Amino acid sequence: MATVEPHRVRAGRGTELLLLVLALAIGVGAYALVGLGTSDEVPPDVLGYGAGLAALAVALHLVLRWRAPYADPVILPATVALNGIGLAMIYRIDFAYELRDKANGFAGRQLMWTAIAVGLAAIVLVVLRDHRTLRRFTYTAMVVALGLLALPLMPVIGRSINGARIWVYFGGVGMQPAEFAKLALAVFFAGYLVTHRDTLALAGSKFLGLQLPRARDLGPILVVWACSIAVLVLEKDLGTSLLIFGLFVAMLYLATERVSWVVIGLLMFVGGAMVAATAFAHVGARFDVWLHALDPEIFDRAPGGSGQLVRGLFGMASGGLFGTGWGDGRPDLVPYAESDFIVASLGEELGLTGLLAILMLYAVLTQRGMRAAIGVRDGFGKLLAGGLAFVVAWQCFVVVGGVTRLIPLTGLTTPFLAYGGSSLLANWIIVALLLRISNDARRPAPAARGLRPDEPLPDDLLDDVPDEPDDAVPVRVSARGEHPVGAEPDEHPTERIGRLS
């Protein structure tokens, strides 16, 4: 039986404020440097810009102090830094577009979306007092997710841009529903899997050393697989398809700890993708582009050639180790430099050094998300936090891997950096949820708030085993040690709380 050390837990809000100052310095400094690099003067509105960005960050910081005082102190600053770097780059690309009379003004809109997204994150933190509430909406989330995924296929509002049908327009405002779908899917998967993990983890026959699941349990994975393949085929969107499926496989593994699910999932996806690659020219073209990007024939092919990818590589190569500096490169030469290819833009102007730093920020951000998942006590929270942290990392991997030619290129936005309202809103909500869950993970147990070490732990610390009906919130069991077969008992959460301090 775990004991609780009566430590005073450090909430970390002070640390957060300190890190926020650093993150804002990065964002506002980058903005000033863009001005110096492009027009040799510090932008006249740099103070206003800095104040605005600081106000947003501090507002969220205050919301955390008020509603989630034990939230992880690194998540918010890392996000603010990424968002700030993205804004500066978009501002810089705007400048290049303006110089060449191309459509611009992305930075202003991105700033507006940032404000809205931060506001939304604050609302999530205020309204959602306990993340377990979300479990009630497991199937609602499923319906919402499917609806969002199907939305671009609707006539009138759905629109095909560059071959992929991933946009919907409401009165001139475009959005990518897939960004929100990933959020809803994470909620659905967490809710579904936490209930069915035992069944799914039941052993079937053994094959090549892999414990295969029972055939009848393949149902849900087939459904998700069908959905992601449908996205691939109907919306021609390899990125979203990959994103959804990766998220599902990861969460399936988190819930069941069965490697066989991962293997089966990957095989199914690779199989489906290969069939799609042969059946649909545009998917096959992606693979050609990936494997033979530098071939002159494929470079010049239009549409569907490797021109964009290779131009991105050229840009990054010209950036070298230390980059050209803000405003001194030509990131605008790469199509979609402000959104899908913002990583190439950053690589060009900030160099390998800058790009590695940005990747480190992502790594830190997502690892803190995983830390929250490990720390939180309920299975739903673990799955949700793990899934959300994973999906951010996975999205980075798919995008940055595509741009650096590690994997085939797919059209996804880089979280927080890339231009796009949907992406910003969805990812800030993810951050809000991670903050909310991390608050639970790091909140001292009641014991630490005055319980004697020898006193039995109250029930609400032990709501870890989720084998109750879906709608029972919060989920509780009366005692430890009664885990059903297949479900791994949690390590001693209360001990960890002690160690955290």
Added chain:
Amino acid sequence: MNTPLRRVATVMLVMFLALMGSATWVQYVQAPDLNADSRNVRTLYREYGNARGPIVVAGEAIAQSVKVDDPFGYQRQYTDGELYSAVTGFYSIVNGSSQLEHAANDQLTGRSDQLFFSRLRDIITGRKPEGAAVETTLLAAAQRAAREGLGDQHGAVVAIEPSTGRILAMVSTPGFDPNALATHDSAAASAVYAELAAADGNPLRSNATLETYPPGSTFKLVTAAAALESGEYDASTTLPAPVTLDLPQTTATIGNFGGGGCGSNPITLADALRVSCNTAFAQLGMDVGDDALREQAERFGFDDASLTIPMRVVASRFPQDPNAPQTAQSAIGQFDVAATPLQMAMVSAAIANDGKLMRPYVVDRVRAANLSVVSQTEPEQLSTAVSPGTAAQLTDMMVGVVESGSGTAAKISGVQVAGKTGTAQTSSEAAPHAWFTAFAPADDPQVAVAVLVEHGGSAGSEATGGRVAAPIARAVIQAVLGS
């Protein structure tokens, strides 16, 4: 489920490590290859991104960069591109650049050291750097006259202001349209380049400065100059002028054009030049010797591989250590003597300028984007080709050529023109090259010109320098004097 969480967290770290690896691969390991890739036109893009300066003829831009809505930002546009192609060259993303676009690139892009202060000011004031305007010495009227004169014939015309070396006209035919090469449609530009590179007459290579031809009888000016400079000859010195000259050491002979005599035998040096007497000049060449001929030729600018105007000019040649018969042939501009049309214009220009050879140049001024003049080419003497006395005698002799000799087609009423024809054999089958080099007015030279029409042009084997090339020279001289 903390064990799978930890494992997934590890997988996520591995994913980021893989991304860092691939970023390092692109930006460090592969970067040199990517930067060297011919399709990586970022250097060019950078130049396009800053407005490239115009090339200007008399206040009008003949090449300029205009803003366009494509990744390059600016499109190079040429006005009368074909007319000026031998001067401007081309500026192409896929094919590079040539001629002035190449030679004056630093000024046009604004990166020249001459523009240092203007660059510094740009940095301080925060203006986007802009390329400087390159103002040429060309005269549009002379350029047009030269181009019209050549018509469909392959050849070249160069006109120089003798007192300064300013190049007033420089045309090479066939020319090309640089716009077709400057297009940002790389496939189209490559196709046009391949077509031009394979085309008859090599349009991309300027005949005026980058090709050499046997100068034929126009080289007699050099031979005559060498004789006069030796002090042992003057215009009235008589020379033997047989119908055919037996060359020593061989069975070969040299005959006169048309196979006849030179009107008299012996003949004065002046008359020998006037009627372009081969036998007299071949003998004269052997008499003054190959060393004197080469030295004289070099003082006119032969064998100088370093000349730039600012475009590179190939060196004209006088053979090393010819034997006596080779010297005889060289003296009349045959054998291995080879000259660019620019070189032959320089010969006339030096004679016209009292024997002083001025460095030819095509860039008059470089003007920064703020219209301040950053450099002005000052005329510079390359050498003293001949003494003023020799120059005066040669001038009189050349006037005779146009008044009553082989170059009467260049006569202009009211203006005394001094000239020399040339009809250069290339092989027994091909028609000879037609040459004419001249300057005018003889007493106050304003323009020296050289015209070359390859293989006689439209006149074919009937061509002579006097018939085919002289009228073009006349038109150019009239255009210069009339303007």
